[in-house]
Amino acid sequence: MPDAPYWPFLVYATLVLTVAGGILVLSSLLGPRHQERVTGEPYESGVPPTATARLRLSVKFFLIAILFVIFDLELVFLFAWAIAIHELGWPGFWGMVVFVFILAAALVYEWRMGSLDWTERSAQARLRERREAFAKRQQENAAP
Amino acid sequence: MTAADFQALLPFMCVAAAAVIVMLVISFYRNQTLSAILTLAGLLVALASLPIAWSHAPRAIPPLLRVDSFALVHLALLLVGTVAVTVFSQRYLEKYRMERGEFYILLLLSALGALILAAADHFVAFFLGLELLSVSLYVMVGYIFVKEKALEAAVKYLFLAGLTSALLLFGLALIYAALGSMEFSALAAAVAGAPDGLSPFLVAGMLLVFAGAAFKLSVVPFHLWTPDIYQGAPAPVTAFLATVSKGCVVAVLLRFFAPLDPASQTGLFSALAAVAGASMIVGNLLALLQDNLKRILAYSSIAHFGYILVAFLAGGENGPAAATFYLVTYFAATLIAFGVIGYLSPTDQEADTVADYRGLFWRRPGSAALLSIAIFSLLGLPLTAGFMGKFFLVAAGAAAGLWPLLIILTVSATLGIFYYLRIIIAMYSGEGRKSEGRTADAPFAPTSATVLVLLAVLLIVIGIAPEPLLAFIQAATTLAP
Amino acid sequence: MTIGIEHILAVSGLLFVIGFFGVLLRRNTLVVFMSLELMLNAAMLALVGFSFFNATMEGNVFVLFIIAVAAAEVAVGLAIIVALFRRRHTVQLEELVSLKG
Numbered sequence: 001m002p003d004a005p006y007w008p009f010l011v012y013a014t015l016v017l018t019v020a021g022g023i024l025v026l027s028s029l030l031g032p033r034h035q036e037r038v039t040g041e042p043y044e045s046g047v048p049p050t051a052t053a054r055l056r057l058s059v060k061f062f063l064i065a066i067l068f069v070i071f072d073l074e075l076v077f078l079f080a081w082a083i084a085i086h087e088l089g090w091p092g093f094w095g096m097v098v099f100v101f102i103l104a105a106a107l108v109y110e111w112r113m114g115s116l117d118w119t120e121r122s123a124q125a126r127l128r129e130r131r132e133a134f135a136k137r138q139q140e141n142a143a144p
Numbered sequence: 145m146t147a148a149d150f151q152a153l154l155p156f157m158c159v160a161a162a163a164v165i166v167m168l169v170i171s172f173y174r175n176q177t178l179s180a181i182l183t184l185a186g187l188l189v190a191l192a193s194l195p196i197a198w199s200h201a202p203r204a205i206p207p208l209l210r211v212d213s214f215a216l217v218h219l220a221l222l223l224v225g226t227v228a229v230t231v232f233s234q235r236y237l238e239k240y241r242m243e244r245g246e247f248y249i250l251l252l253l254s255a256l257g258a259l260i261l262a263a264a265d266h267f268v269a270f271f272l273g274l275e276l277l278s279v280s281l282y283v284m285v286g287y288i289f290v291k292e293k294a295l296e297a298a299v300k301y302l303f304l305a306g307l308t309s310a311l312l313l314f315g316l317a318l319i320y321a322a323l324g325s326m327e328f329s330a331l332a333a334a335v336a337g338a339p340d341g342l343s344p345f346l347v348a349g350m351l352l353v354f355a356g357a358a359f360k361l362s363v364v365p366f367h368l369w370t371p372d373i374y375q376g377a378p379a380p381v382t383a384f385l386a387t388v389s390k391g392c393v394v395a396v397l398l399r400f401f402a403p404l405d406p407a408s409q410t411g412l413f414s415a416l417a418a419v420a421g422a423s424m425i426v427g428n429l430l431a432l433l434q435d436n437l438k439r440i441l442a443y444s445s446i447a448h449f450g451y452i453l454v455a456f457l458a459g460g461e462n463g464p465a466a467a468t469f470y471l472v473t474y475f476a477a478t479l480i481a482f483g484v485i486g487y488l489s490p491t492d493q494e495a496d497t498v499a500d501y502r503g504l505f506w507r508r509p510g511s512a513a514l515l516s517i518a519i520f521s522l523l524g525l526p527l528t529a530g531f532m533g534k535f536f537l538v539a540a541g542a543a544a545g546l547w548p549l550l551i552i553l554t555v556s557a558t559l560g561i562f563y564y565l566r567i568i569i570a571m572y573s574g575e576g577r578k579s580e581g582r583t584a585d586a587p588f589a590p591t592s593a594t595v596l597v598l599l600a601v602l603l604i605v606i607g608i609a610p611e612p613l614l615a616f617i618q619a620a621t622t623l624a625p
Numbered sequence: 626m627t628i629g630i631e632h633i634l635a636v637s638g639l640l641f642v643i644g645f646f647g648v649l650l651r652r653n654t655l656v657v658f659m660s661l662e663l664m665l666n667a668a669m670l671a672l673v674g675f676s677f678f679n680a681t682m683e684g685n686v687f688v689l690f691i692i693a694v695a696a697a698e699v700a701v702g703l704a705i706i707v708a709l710f711r712r713r714h715t716v717q718l719e720e721l722v723s724l725k726g
Contacts, residue, residue, distance in 0.1 A: 003627060062707065066700045073693045080689060105164050112171035268687050275694045279701050286705055295709045302702050303657055307648050310664035313691065314641055317668050317684075321630065321675040326683050 063115050074103050152203040152211040154193035155219055156259055162186020163252035170245035179245040180234035183252055184227060191223045207327055210265035213620035214464070218262035218395040221472060225388040226255040228479045231595045233380035236486045240288055247287055254280035254384065258392035267316045267326040270396060274312070274360070277389055278305045284384070285377040297376025304369045305359065312356025318349030328399055350412060353400065360393040361449045362442075364422040371434075374442035375496065379486025382438065386445050386482065387475045394452060394471060398464045398621075401456070416457055421552045423450030428559040436496045440563055441481055444522060447556060448474055454549045455537045462540035465618040469536055472613070473521060473529035473606060476599045480518035483596055484511050504571040510593075512571045517600045521607070523564040524557055529606035536614065633674030640667035652718050654706050658699075665695045 042049060081088065081096050088095075110116060119127070150157075166182050194216055197203075202212030209215075230251060237244045257276030264270045282305070286298025316326075322345035323330050335342065359366040374382045427447030434440045452474075455467040485496075488504075488511060505512035521530035534557065541550045606613055644667060647660025669688045676684025 059707070062703070066703070069696050070700060073696050076689065076692070102160075102164055105168050109167050109171045268690055271687070272690060272694065275698070279694075279698050282698075282701050282705060286708065289708050289712070292712060295705065295712060298705050299654065299709055302705060303648060303661065306661045306698065306702070307645070307664070310641075310644070310661065310668060313665065313668040314637075314671065316687075317637075317671040317675060320672065320684060320687075321634075321679070324679040324681060326687065 060115075060118065067110065067115065070106075071103070074100070148200050148203065149205055152197045152200045153205060153209075154197055155190040155223070156256065156263075158186055158190035158193055159223075159252055159256045159259060162189075163249050163256065166245065166252065167249050170249075174243075174245060176234065176237060176244045179248045180230060183230050183248040186252065187223055187227050187230065187255070191220065191227070194220055194223075204265065208266045208269040209260070209263045211263050214399070214622075215263035215395070217468060217617060217620045218391065219259055221468075221475060222255065222258045222262060222388050222392055225391065225475050225479060226251065226258075226384070228483065228595050228599065229380050229384045229388070231591050232383060232479075232483045232486050233378075235589050235592050236378060236380050236489075240290070242288070242290070247284065250280040250284050250287075251384070254284065255388065258388050261392040262395040264396050264399070265328050267320065270400070271309075271313060271316065273392070273396070274356075275309060277392065278309060278360075281305075281381070281385065281389060284381045285373060287381065288378050291376075293376040294378065297373045300369060300376075301373045308356045308359035308366065311352050315349040315352025315354075315356065318345045318352065320349075322346040322349065331400070332402065347412065350401075351415065354397075354416065357393050357397050358419060361390050361397075361453075362446050363419055363449050363453060364426045364446065365419075367423065367426065367446045370446060371439040371442040374438045375436060379438075379482050379489060383479055383482035383486070386441070386478050390445075390449060391471050391475060394449075394456070394467060398456060398467060402459075402464075413457065416453065417546070417549060420450050420453035420457060421549055423447060423453065424552050424556040428556040428563075431563045432559065434563070435498055437485060437498055437501065437567065438496055440498075440567070441478070444560065444563070445478070447560070448522070451534065451537055451553055451557075454546060454553060455540050457549070458540040458544035458546060460540070460544055461618075461622065462536075462543055464621040465614070466533075466536040466540035468617050468621050469610075469614055470533035472617075473533035473603065476603050476606075477518040477521040477530060480514055480596055480599050480603075481522070483592065483599075484515045484518070487511070487592060498567055498570050501567065502570045502573055514596050514600050515571065516568055517603055519564050519567055521603045523560050527604070527607045529603045529610070532607055532610040532614075536610075630674070630678045633671060633678070637667045637671035637674065640664075640670065654709070654718055657718065658702055658706065661702075662695060662699065665691065 077099065078096070081092065085092065114121070117124070162183060162185070165186070166179055169182060170179055197211055197219075198213070198216055200211070201216055202210065204210045230248070233247060233251065237247060254277050257273045257278075257280065260269055260273030261277065264273055282298055282302045285301050286295045288294050319331065320326055322343045323334050334346065355366065359369075362370040373385065377385065424447050427443050427445070427450060431440050431443035431447070434443060448470075452467050452470055455463050455470060457463070458466070488501075488508075489496075501515075504515070517528065521528040524530045524534045534553075538550055538553065541553070641664055644660045644663035647663065648657050651657050651660060669691055672684040672688050672691075674684075676682065676688075
């Protein structure tokens with residue numbers, strides 16, 4: 001490996017530190033100097049905060065994130081195979097088919113288990129009822 | 145990949161196919177018995193395909209696996225262990241109203257990891273098999289998540305097993321740096337070619353790999369997880385942890401460290417000998433203080449793997465054979481013990497303490513008899529397989545001249561008498577009157593009873609006539625370089 | 626300045642040791658898990674570096690597999706931690722001590 005110059009990194013690091021440090025130092029020197037009780041509270045346009053900002057998130061976000069990670073790694077292997085596809089030929093193809101089939105079986109499992117549903121089944125049923133009632137009313141209004 | 149390669153890989157493919165099939169079936173139809181039957185079918189087909197693979201042995205599936213007779217003997221042992229665990233878990237899981245089909249998928253995947261380890265010939269296969277085994281086990285330990293102890297045990301096992309897996313991985317990286325290749329045969333060539341003064345990368349790497357594997361074997365000083373996890377996990381999972389998950393690591397260690405001639409590599413050898421000696425002493429001593437049956441079995445398993453390490457250190461022609469034979473006896477006895485414990489546990493909590501088993505003989509003579517046979521074998525009483533196992537261990541150790549370790553072995557094994565007999569005495573006490581022990585009343589299902597009785601019969605048969613099995617194992621486990 | 630094998634070893638070894646002590650010493654379950662991942666990543670870095678210096682591809686291929694395994698371990702581990710959090714409403718390790726060792 002040829003010797004790459006080393007000093008640009010040092011210059012860059014120094015620049016980063018200078019800019020970031022300079023912003024902090026300047027803002028503390030030139031900024032307001034209040035230290036009252038309300039200075040530490042979060043700013044909400046002058047309205048006092050009513051509750052904590054933490055939300056209780058539904059677990060479906062976690063599920064979707066994990067599913068994404070797993071299928072993303074399947075994609076990594078697909079990329080690696082795609083690069084070597086000519087050397088691997090037909091046996092490589094069938095090997096990859098088995099791999100993708102196993103992951104497709106996992107997808108079928110998740111589909112049936114309801115991990116891919118964004119709304120719960122009861123909410124879906126209610127939505128469907130409302131849609132049908134709306135369509136029926138539209139028909140009745142259009143007929144006469 | 146030729147047809148012969150596929151035939152050599154049939155056991156692995158059967159187990160993997162069974163896992164995928166069970167996953168697809170439970171997506172559409174939830175029935176625990178059906179999942180258990182499919183799992184058993186997959187495992188039995190894998191067992192039946194072993195002779196087909198045998199006809200092609202030794203067969204290297206380059207560069208990852210080497211399906212030779214050594215691997216096939218261990219594959220048979222691991223598959224039989226998994227079959228027993230499946231039968232036990234089917235009965236055990238019936239007590240809980242929860243999604244139970246996934247347990248069998250995890251069990252099959254974990255067994256697949258164990259099978260890969262037994263046939264591994266390359267670092268990638270070593271790591272992949274180990275991780276497949278471990279990750280499925282993390283979930284299985286915490287499967288009955290309504291019990292708090294289960295989740296805590298799962299988290300503890302997750303962190304400790306992950307830590308040692310990372311250690312093992314770094315060790316493999318260091319060995320790769322020293323050797324330039326990841327195959328076990330390259331390791332053998334390097335060790336044989338430089339009898340004195342291995343590169344420091346190599347030694348450090350091998351120590352780290354041994355540390356990672358020693359965690360799975362729960363030998364000192366990596367034994368701290370064993371009692372807590374054994375106590376917190378459901379009994380069939382503990383049975384799997386205690387038998388299959390350790391047996392496959394013994395197999396891969398025998399292959400990995402096979403080229404090491406114990407006499408020459410004094411540094412490594414002393415470290416391993418210290419680990420073996422400490423495990424035997426600590427395991428037996430700490431078991432004396434325990435009151436919980438699962439913890440007694442956990443500490444005694446630390447001691448048992450100390451004994452197996454002695455055979456491992458003995459090396460030569462007898463070492464691997466003695467270790468494999470001892471594994472067979474240990475598997476049978478431990479499976480019976482945890483199977484009976486799992487069976488006798490009522491739903492709300494496990495039947496754990498020795499006091500729960502007081503007077504067991506008067507309430508359930510069959511269970512008491514089975515548990516007694518298992519404990520006598522673990523103790524090493526003559527006429528049981530455990531005695532023969534220890535006898536061949538001592539013979540292998542004597543042939544290699546490991547006198548200090550053999551003295552520690554005999555002394556600490558006699559300590560076993562105290563805590564094992566305590567269990568036996570509790571089971572047979574309380575004659576006549578209604579005994580105060582607390583165990584479930586359901587009779588054994590035919591499948592569990594068959595498996596337990598077969599294992600017990602095996603223990604006695606091997607105890608009386610070990611020669612056929614021993615000759616077979618000795619012929620099969622000659623590790624060709 | 627030429628990067629030699631000792632530089633790779635130093636950086637990955639340092640990361641590994643940081644992760645190792647993180648697992649042993651931290652009290653928050655999620656931070657322990659992060660340190661575990663750090664250890665795996667340090668080993669991956671070491672493997673890629675050693676693969677370069679040995680001029681073979683085996684190290685890089687091993688790294689691909691380790692990435693997949695680490696992702697699976699993360700999925701499973703986080704699921705266990707979430708289940709534990711739902712039962713105990715805490716992620717501090719010192720409060721998870723009902724199993725006496």
